[in-house]
Amino acid sequence: xxxxxxxxxxxxxxxxxxxxxxxxxxxxxRKIVVVSAPGKRYPEDIKVTDMLIACAEQVLEKxxxxxxxxxxxxxxxxxxxxLNLSQDxxxxxxDDLLQLLSDQSIKRDRFLExxxxxxxxxxxxxxxxxxxxxxxxxxxxxxxxxxxxVSDEPGNAQVLPETYDHLYKLRExxxxxxxxxxxxxxxxxxxxxxxxxxxxxxxxxxxxxxKASVYENFTDVDAVYxxxxxxxxxxxxxxxxxxxxxxxxSYAGFSVFHDEALMPAFRAEIPVHVKNTNNPxxxxxxxxxxxxxxxxxxxxxxxxxxxxxxxxxKYLMNREIGFGRHLLQILEEFGLSYEHLPSGIDDISIIxxxxxxxxxxxxxxxxxxxxxxxxxxxxIQHNLSLIMVVGEGMRCNxxxxxxxxxxxxxxxxxxxxxxxxxxxxxxxxxxxxTDEKKAVNALYEEFFAGVTV
Amino acid sequence: xxxxxxxxxxxxxxxxxxxxxxxxxxxxxRKIVVVSAPGKRYPEDIKVTDMLIACAEQVLEKxxxxxxxxxxxxxxxxxxxxLNLSQDxxxxxxDDLLQLLSDQSIKRDRFLExxxxxxxxxxxxxxxxxxxxxxxxxxxxxxxxxxxxVSDEPGNAQVLPETYDHLYKLRExxxxxxxxxxxxxxxxxxxxxxxxxxxxxxxxxxxxxxKASVYENFTDVDAVYxxxxxxxxxxxxxxxxxxxxxxxxSYAGFSVFHDEALMPAFRAEIPVHVKNTNNPxxxxxxxxxxxxxxxxxxxxxxxxxxxxxxxxxKYLMNREIGFGRHLLQILEEFGLSYEHLPSGIDDISIIxxxxxxxxxxxxxxxxxxxxxxxxxxxxIQHNLSLIMVVGEGMRCNxxxxxxxxxxxxxxxxxxxxxxxxxxxxxxxxxxxxTDEKKAVNALYEEFFAGVTV
Numbered sequence: 076x077x078x079x080x081x082x083x084x085x086x087x088x089x090x091x092x093x094x095x096x097x098x099x100x101x102x103x104x105r106k107i108v109v110v111s112a113p114g115k116r117y118p119e120d121i122k123v124t125d126m127l128i129a130c131a132e133q134v135l136e137k138x139x140x141x142x143x144x145x146x147x148x149x150x151x152x153x154x155x156x157x158l159n160l161s162q163d164x165x166x167x168x169x170d171d172l173l174q175l176l177s178d179q180s181i182k183r184d185r186f187l188e189x190x191x192x193x194x195x196x197x198x199x200x201x202x203x204x205x206x207x208x209x210x211x212x213x214x215x216x217x218x219x220x221x222x223x224x225v226s227d228e229p230g231n232a233q234v235l236p237e238t239y240d241h242l243y244k245l246r247e248x249x250x251x252x253x254x255x256x257x258x259x260x261x262x263x264x265x266x267x268x269x270x271x272x273x274x275x276x277x278x279x280x281x282x283x284x285x286k287a288s289v290y291e292n293f294t295d296v297d298a299v300y301x302x303x304x305x306x307x308x309x310x311x312x313x314x315x316x317x318x319x320x321x322x323x324x325s326y327a328g329f330s331v332f333h334d335e336a337l338m339p340a341f342r343a344e345i346p347v348h349v350k351n352t353n354n355p356x357x358x359x360x361x362x363x364x365x366x367x368x369x370x371x372x373x374x375x376x377x378x379x380x381x382x383x384x385x386x387x388x389k390y391l392m393n394r395e396i397g398f399g400r401h402l403l404q405i406l407e408e409f410g411l412s413y414e415h416l417p418s419g420i421d422d423i424s425i426i427x428x429x430x431x432x433x434x435x436x437x438x439x440x441x442x443x444x445x446x447x448x449x450x451x452x453x454x455i456q457h458n459l460s461l462i463m464v465v466g467e468g469m470r471c472n473x474x475x476x477x478x479x480x481x482x483x484x485x486x487x488x489x490x491x492x493x494x495x496x497x498x499x500x501x502x503x504x505x506x507x508x509t510d511e512k513k514a515v516n517a518l519y520e521e522f523f524a525g526v527t528v
Numbered sequence: 529x530x531x532x533x534x535x536x537x538x539x540x541x542x543x544x545x546x547x548x549x550x551x552x553x554x555x556x557x558r559k560i561v562v563v564s565a566p567g568k569r570y571p572e573d574i575k576v577t578d579m580l581i582a583c584a585e586q587v588l589e590k591x592x593x594x595x596x597x598x599x600x601x602x603x604x605x606x607x608x609x610x611l612n613l614s615q616d617x618x619x620x621x622x623d624d625l626l627q628l629l630s631d632q633s634i635k636r637d638r639f640l641e642x643x644x645x646x647x648x649x650x651x652x653x654x655x656x657x658x659x660x661x662x663x664x665x666x667x668x669x670x671x672x673x674x675x676x677x678v679s680d681e682p683g684n685a686q687v688l689p690e691t692y693d694h695l696y697k698l699r700e701x702x703x704x705x706x707x708x709x710x711x712x713x714x715x716x717x718x719x720x721x722x723x724x725x726x727x728x729x730x731x732x733x734x735x736x737x738x739k740a741s742v743y744e745n746f747t748d749v750d751a752v753y754x755x756x757x758x759x760x761x762x763x764x765x766x767x768x769x770x771x772x773x774x775x776x777x778s779y780a781g782f783s784v785f786h787d788e789a790l791m792p793a794f795r796a797e798i799p800v801h802v803k804n805t806n807n808p809x810x811x812x813x814x815x816x817x818x819x820x821x822x823x824x825x826x827x828x829x830x831x832x833x834x835x836x837x838x839x840x841x842k843y844l845m846n847r848e849i850g851f852g853r854h855l856l857q858i859l860e861e862f863g864l865s866y867e868h869l870p871s872g873i874d875d876i877s878i879i880x881x882x883x884x885x886x887x888x889x890x891x892x893x894x895x896x897x898x899x900x901x902x903x904x905x906x907x908i909q910h911n912l913s914l915i916m917v918v919g920e921g922m923r924c925n926x927x928x929x930x931x932x933x934x935x936x937x938x939x940x941x942x943x944x945x946x947x948x949x950x951x952x953x954x955x956x957x958x959x960x961x962t963d964e965k966k967a968v969n970a971l972y973e974e975f976f977a978g979v980t981v
Contacts, residue, residue, distance in 0.1 A: 319874075326846070326873045338843060390791060393779070396865045403853035412849045416869045416876075417947055419954060420779045421772075423869075474937035476946065477930060484927035493929065493955075494870055495946040501872060502946075 076246065077104045078287040080256065080278030083114020083122055084295045085352035086198060089157025092205055098293065098355050099251060100211060107245060107252045107285060109278040110202050112194030113150055123150050123194045130176065131190040135183065140176050147172065147194075151201055164204040168197045188229050189266045192258035195274065199255035212250030218259050221245060223280065225259035225267050232259055232267040234280050234339065242284025254281055275336035279347075283339040290340050293352045299324075299360040302376045306512050307519045315361045316374050321347075323465040323501040324377045337362070372468035372475045373522040378515050380460040380508045382414065383429035384492065387444055388422035388452045398448065399423065405443050409436060414461070415494050415503065424492065426505065429457060459491060460511035464518060465501045476502060482521035488514045529699065530557045531740040533709065533731030536567020536575055537748045538805035539651060542610025545658055551746065551808050552704060553664060560698060560705045560738060562731040563655050565647030566603055576603050576647045583629065584643040588636065593629050600625065600647075604654055617657040621650040641682050642719045645711035648727060652708035665703030671712050674698060676733065678712035678720050685712055685720040687733050687792065695737025707734055728789035732800075736792040743793050746805045752777075752813040755829045759965050760972045768814045769827050774800075776918040776954040777830045790815070825921035825928045826975040831968050833913040833961045835867065836882035837945065840897055841875035841905045851901065852876065858896050862889060867914070868947050868956065875905075877945065879958065882910060912944060913964035917971055918954045929955060935974035941967045 081095050099105045112123040130143040152165050175181075175193055199215050206213030222241025225232035238259070245252060256274025258266050269276040275292065282290035298312035299321075316324075318341045325337075340347055350359035392398055399416070406413060406425065415426040432440070437455065445453045469475045476495060479502060483490055492505030506514050534548050552558045565576040583596040605618050628634075628646055652668050659666030675694025678685035691712070698705060709727025711719050722729045728745065735743035751765035752774075769777075771794045778790075793800055803812035845851055852869070859866060859878065868879040885893070890908065898906045922928045929948060932955060936943055945958030959967050 322843070323873055335844060335847075341843065390775075390794065391788060393865065393867060394788075396863065397856075397860045399866070399869065400853055400856035400860050403850075403856060407850045407853050410849065412846065413852070414846060414873075415871050416852065418868050419947075419956075420776055473940055473942050474934070476943055477933035477937040480930035480933050481927070484930040487926055489926050490929055490948070493946050493948040494872075495943070503872075 076106045076285055076287050077102065077289050077291055078107045078109060078278055078282040078285065079105045079291045079293065080109040080274060081111065081352060082274065082292075082294045083111040083124075085114075085293050086110055086112075086202070087114045087116045087120070089154045091352065092154060092158060092202065094352050094355070095202070095293075096206060096209060096211075098352065099206075100209075101355075104288065105251070105291070107254055107281055107287070108202065109254045109256045109274060109281055110195060110199050111256050111274040112198050113154065121146075123147060123198070124191060126150070127190050127194050128187070131187045134176055134190075135186065144172060144176060151197065154201065155204075158205050158208070160201075160204055160208055164201055167200060171197060171200075184229070185265055188258070188268055192255075192266045192268055195255035195257040199253045203253040206251055206253065214248065214250050214252055216245070216248075216252045216254045218255060218277075219264070221254070223259040223277070224262055225269075227261045227263075227265065227267055229267055231270045234259065234276075235262070238280060239284045242281055243286070245281070246285050270335065272336050276339070279336050279339040282345050282347075283343040286343065287345055289346050289348050291348045291350055293350050293355075295351060295353060296349075297351045297354055297357040297359065299349055299362075299375075301374065301523060302515060302519050303378070306378070306515045310519065311523055313360050313374055314358060315363060315366045317363055317366050317467055317500075319500050320374050320465050320467060321362050323463050324375045326377070326379075326463060366467065371466070371522055372472035373464055373466040374468070375465050376462065376515055376518050376522070377465065378460055378462040378511050380458070380511060381429055382426055382459040382461055382505070383432070384456045384459055384505070385425040385427070385441070385444070386422060386452070386454050386456065387424070387448065387450050388419075389448065389450045390421050392421045392423070401448060402444065405440065405447065409440055411440075415492075417492055417494055426459070426461070426492070456491070458508045459505050460508045460514075462504045462506060462511065462514055462518065463501050464504070464522070467500050469502065470499045478521055479504070479518060482517045483514055486513055486517045488517070529559045529738055529740050530555065530742050530744055531560045531562060531731055531735040531738065532558045532744045532746065533562040533727060534564065534805060535727065535745075535747045536564040536577075538567075538746050539563055539565075539655070540567045540569045540573070542607050544805065545607060545611060545655065547805050547808070548655070548746075549659060549662060549664075551805065552659075553662075554808075557741065558704070558744070560707055560734055560740070561655065562707045562709045562727060562734055563648060563652050564709050564727040565651050566607065574599075576600060576651070577644060579603070580643050580647050581640070584640045587629055587643075588639065597625060597629060604650065607654065608657075611658050611661070613654075613657055613661055617654055620653060624650060624653075637682070638718055641711070641721055644721055645708075645719045648708035648710040652706045656706040659704055659706065667701065667703050667705055669698070669701075669705045669707045671708060671730075672717070674707070676712040676730070677715055678722075680714045680716075680718065680720055682720055684723045687712065687729075688715070691733065692737045695734055696739070698734070699738050723788070725789050729792070732789050732791065732793040735798050735800075736796040739796065740798055742799050742801050744801045744803055746803050746808075748804060748806060749802075750804045750807055750810040750812065752802055752815075752828075754827065754976060755968060755972050756831070759831070759968045763972065764976055766813050766827055767811060768816060768819045770816060770819050770920055770953075772953050773827050773918050773920060774815050776916050777828045779830070779832075779916060819920065824919070824975055825925035826917055826919040827921070828918050829915065829968055829971050829975070830918065831913055831915040831964050833911070833964060834882055835879055835912040835914055835958070836885070837909045837912055837958070838878040838880070838894070838897070839875060839905070839907050839909065840877070840901065840903050841872075842901065842903045843874050845874045845876070854901060855897065858893065858900065862893055864893075868945075870945055870947055879912070879914070879945070909944070911961045912958050913961045913967075915957045915959060915964065915967055915971065916954050917957070917975070920953050922955065923952045931974055932957070932971060935970045936967055939966055939970045941970070 130140045203215040256277035258268045300310045302310040347362040413427045488510045494503040583593045656668040709730035753763045755763040800815040866880045941963045947956040
């Protein structure tokens with residue numbers, strides 16, 4: 076049994092839905108379809124979810140949604156009419172939405188969550204109606220009925236463990252099941268949404284719950300690229316990579332997946348297959364638990380800017396038991412999460428995303444470190460980029476670091492920082508943000524010239 | 529004003545003392561002489577300090593020192609007779625030692641400290657007597673009278689801050705002052721010794737106290753070598769290095785100095801000059817606050833074995849605020865100090881000296897980490913060596929890492945771990961212990977072939 080998830084651009088129009096239908100019915104194993112809300116048809120288009128947020132804000136501000144609600148209905152209608160669906164489904168969606176928007180009993184803080192979630196929910200109903208209109212047995216599945224139970228963290232729901240047992244029962248249902256992405260229900264029955272790319276998370280949870288043989292994630296690219304195409308032109312596609320590699324790549328700027336979305340599938344060791352709705356014959360990219368390493372040591376390169384480094388030095392630091400713990404305690408009290416802690420004998424650096432630091436807090440943090448730890452020197456370096464060079468093949472490849480460092484030296488990029496050792500599948504380089512593109516290009520050239528990944 | 533310290537081998541015989549005398553009087557700035565106890569004259573010889581420990585243990589066990597005490601007296605006597613000193617000084621030393629060994633009022637736990645310290649103390653008296661016999665004004669200085677006050681940590685005394693003001697008054701004394709190394713007095717008047725290389729610590733403290741222009745440390749090598757001569761044959765000598773470089777080198781196995789010994793001199797920015805008693809005309813090695821970097825990026829390479837790495841992985845670790853702090857808290861509760869914390873996205877390694885881990889505690893530590901942090905995987909890797917490649921010149925040298933990594937790749941040594949970034953004057957490589965010598969040789973070849981340091 077396969078769980079298939081389609082993103083917003085795969086569901087943006089009737090034409091797109093036809094592709095989705097053909098993809099699903101072409102393989103009888105494709106039994107559960109997780110859907111996003113309709114996305115953009117062209118770059119300037121507005122996603123249904125964004126329309127719904129505008130609707131909800133209008134209601135909260137002025138007491139009624141006005142023409143905003145018409146825009147939403149119009150999107151569903153246009154898809155339905157493209158597909159020659161009966162008016163029933165649009166009436167059903169309209170009733171649902173109007174009732175939701177006028178429901179005075181719903182608490183204000185629940186309202187936005189419910190309205191946002193309706194984008195996926197109503198789209199699942201629409202897709203089910205379309206499949207039925209094509210003579211295929213298909214059912215809309217309500218996540219509440221299916222038992223997708225989540226924590227009460229609006230915009231950041233976490234799946235609760237009982238969910239998986241509930242979802243396993245979906246296996247018994249006949250026909251194709253259309254499951255709305257992006258949200259679940261708390262134990263007390265309230266709608267709560269997942270974080271960004273929430274439909275990916277739903278797909279991953281459902282795949283785990285039904286113990287799918289594969290979780291197919293259809294999007295609008297042929298494959299995961301080995302490097303950001305905005306930095307390197309026409310980069311190579313990755314045919315297969317491991318969860319660990321995906322996670323390391325996601326971390327620093329790979330945007331195909333919100334990396335957390337993979338976690339439920341990862342826990343159940345279910346392969347994830349990234350494919351293109353607009354080109355379903357392309358091989359796509361498989362994300363697996365283990366892979367054969369046939370090519371070079373590196374599978375991908377990712378990079379992201381906006382990091383800073385807090386440098387702390389104190390003579391004989393390494394003799395002081397508790398120094399590092401105390402330092403991290405201070406960060407924790409400021410609510411900061413750090414990324415890396417490269418250390419020398421008498422010094423340690425804390426690498427963190429600098430958007431966590433307000434100007435005021437930055438000064439306070441440095442002062443607390445200086446005073447409480449009696450540090451000799453505390454200073455901060457801004458605007459660093461981290462570059463991740465990722466690949467399971469590095470594990471047994473002696474010269475990878477030499478090649479990477481040499482590639483950077485050749486173009487005169489100074490390595491501010493290296494972190495290698497803990498994760499055996501990546502090397503991390505810290506460089507100045509101004510050097511990021513140059514560095515990524517040089518590394519790509521070094522590891523991908525003439526290599527198939 | 530210079531503070532000059534002589535190690536045990538420089539004071540092992542009358543012949544050696546003559547060299548010491550000539551060195552001291554050849555420069556009128558050499559005003560304070562810090563002395564060790566007599567060391568070995570030949571490889572199989574026994575150091576006076578070791579004889580004294582045997583003495584003390586014999587007394588504690590059998591109630592009297594017996595012939596052990598004669599051995600000690602004999603060493604001093606033989607030096608005195610070589611130098612044609614009058615019998616007075618030996619009688620003074622003998623009386624002192626016998627009184628100490630038979631003193632019933634001294635607490636058992638203070639006894640060993642006092643007996644050990646007598647090796648330096650009596651040697652200072654002997655050296656002063658010798659200088660006087662040569663017609664030079666010289667005075668034995670009692671550390672108690674001079675105010676060298678330390679914490680009450682037997683075998684690991686820490687200097688207390690008031691000491692420096694006390695010692696400054698030594699500047700007012702006339703003549704050459706002979707100061708015994710290795711020990712100080714607690715505020716309540718008990719003798720407590722420093723850790724190993726304690727006379728180096730005394731010299732460093734005295735140099736700080738009197739604000740010496742230089743702290744000359746005479747030993748039995750012409751200079752600090754750029755790499756361990758037991759690993760690389762005839763390595764180059766270092767003419768000048770910074771405190772930071774020295775500290776990084778000391779950390780991993782450089783044995784010329786106990787690195788902590790430098791701290792008091794470092795705090796006062798007093799240059800340390802390492803020279804050879806047996807070849808005083810050799811330039812020696814200067815350890816300074818800042819240096820001109822004229823040669824290659826690397827000044828020295830040090831290595832040490834006996835490390836282990838605890839690897840902890842948990843999916844989405846980097847989202848968990850407080851994870852690292854909790855991990856370090858556990859280590860702290862086991863009294864462990866760690867060296868490095870290389871980290872990936874979902875994993876972190878803790879590098880520590882494995883002699884801190886008993887077999888029992890190792891299992892407990894891993895279990896606590898696994899359970900309390902709900903880690904996916906916790907494992908330990910034993911028998912790692914750390915190699916430090918050190919040099920202030922690396923700060924602005926783009927290709928150093930590439931050269932180092934390439935040198936290791938060429939000989940097929942896998943780099944288990946790299947730490948670069950925090951300290952800007954060193955790179956650290958973790959390798960298997962079995963690869964250590966090979967790796968150090970390759971790095972030396974890379975950075976020192978044809979370079980003068």
